[in-house]
Amino acid sequence: MRAVRLTQVGKPLEEAEVDRPEIGASDVLIRVAASGICHSDEHYRAGISRIDRLPVTLGHEIAGWIEKVGGDIKHVTRGDRVCVHYLAHCGSCEFCVRGLEQFCRTGEMIGKHRDGGYAEFIKVPGRNAFVLPDEIPFEIGAIMMCSSATALHALKKARLKPGESIAIFGFGGLGFSALQLARAFDCDQIYVVEINPAKLASAKMLGASPIDATKGNPVEQIAQATNGKGVDVSLELIGSAKTMQQAVQCLGALGRAALVGLTAESMSIFPYGELVNKEVEIIGVSDHLAAELPTLIEFARSGKLRFPSDALRFVDLDAQQINASLNAFQNSIDHIRTVIRVASDG
Ligand SMILES: [Zn+2]
Numbered sequence: 001m002r003a004v005r006l007t008q009v010g011k012p013l014e015e016a017e018v019d020r021p022e023i024g025a026s027d028v029l030i031r032v033a034a035s036g037i038c039h040s041d042e043h044y045r046a047g048i049s050r051i052d053r054l055p056v057t058l059g060h061e062i063a064g065w066i067e068k069v070g071g072d073i074k075h076v077t078r079g080d081r082v083c084v085h086y087l088a089h090c091g092s093c094e095f096c097v098r099g100l101e102q103f104c105r106t107g108e109m110i111g112k113h114r115d116g117g118y119a120e121f122i123k124v125p126g127r128n129a130f131v132l133p134d135e136i137p138f139e140i141g142a143i144m145m146c147s148s149a150t151a152l153h154a155l156k157k158a159r160l161k162p163g164e165s166i167a168i169f170g171f172g173g174l175g176f177s178a179l180q181l182a183r184a185f186d187c188d189q190i191y192v193v194e195i196n197p198a199k200l201a202s203a204k205m206l207g208a209s210p211i212d213a214t215k216g217n218p219v220e221q222i223a224q225a226t227n228g229k230g231v232d233v234s235l236e237l238i239g240s241a242k243t244m245q246q247a248v249q250c251l252g253a254l255g256r257a258a259l260v261g262l263t264a265e266s267m268s269i270f271p272y273g274e275l276v277n278k279e280v281e282i283i284g285v286s287d288h289l290a291a292e293l294p295t296l297i298e299f300a301r302s303g304k305l306r307f308p309s310d311a312l313r314f315v316d317l318d319a320q321q322i323n324a325s326l327n328a329f330q331n332s333i334d335h336i337r338t339v340i341r342v343a344s345d346g
Pocket residue numbers: 038039040060061146147
């Protein structure tokens with residue numbers, strides 16, 4: 001079968017002819033229909049995020065048809081449409097049995113630690129395959145398994161409740177999903193903090209109150225918009241110490257700040273005024289859980305989570321086209337997601 005692989009860090013991905021994977025009793029073989037090209041893939045290629053075993057087929061945002069089913073797998077059968085949870089985990093360690101597989105010590109990221117979806121077929125543990133309803137196109141089924149799933153996990157970790165207000169710092173792929181999912185949770189006011197005018201306009205179109213951080217301190221702007229009360233929940237999706245601090249400072253009493261962005265910087269908080277006195281919580285968020293995916297799939301099926309068709313671009317399973325899409329991440333500022341269309345019929 002054809003696959004597009006990372007063979008050397010810092011070099012373009014290469015096309016290769018590899019054997020179709022053999023599956024074990026607990027695996028499924030999926031014929032890939034669509035595979036999302038993610039910013040993390042660019043980091044793998046560039047060596048910003050380290051990969052020890054090469055070559056590897058990249059791609060962790062995957063949807064397709066079940067081609068073959070191992071003897072132990074009962075929830076899917078040949079021909080089923082599925083999407084893939086990207087962490088292959090042991091299923092039996094102290095974390096996995098509690099449904100916290102993100103901490104599994106032998107967990108392997110698909111498309112990083114083991115072969116991913118930039119290929120005609122992929123083998124995954126059967127428990128990683130989730131049935132994809134007919135209403136959800138493969139390309140959406142693929143891309144929602146990464147940033148949308150993490151946005152949902154962040155809202156769950158922050159315990160966003162109906163009627164609460166939320167401030168979203170950063171309106172990229174995660175923010176785009178977080179806004180829609182916050183609405184699906186029946187939250188009240190949504191504030192989106194950004195510096196990019198196009199993103200602020202797009203947040204406003206989706207019903208949020210835009211907070212332009214170039215026009216003054218967003219904490220003060222949010223305080224003013226909420227009559228001094230502050231918000232119940234904030235999500236930091238940018239990964240800078242400054243916006244993390246603002247995400248804490250904009251909270252009202254009993255507020256929860258969920259920090260998703262990555263940074264090596266330290267942030268400082270004034271304990272009494274900003275944390276203790278208001279009983280505010282700062283919550284770390286990493287990845288997402290398999291148990292959350294049925295909720296996400298249902299939001300997409302019912303149209304509560306959407307991706308406008310003009311936000312998607314398509315390429316073939318072709319190294320040159322995929323490398324060009326990865327290059328584009330270096331200066332991308334919009335919501336456009338590129339999806340590899342690997343196959344288009346059942
Ligand atoms: Zn991704």
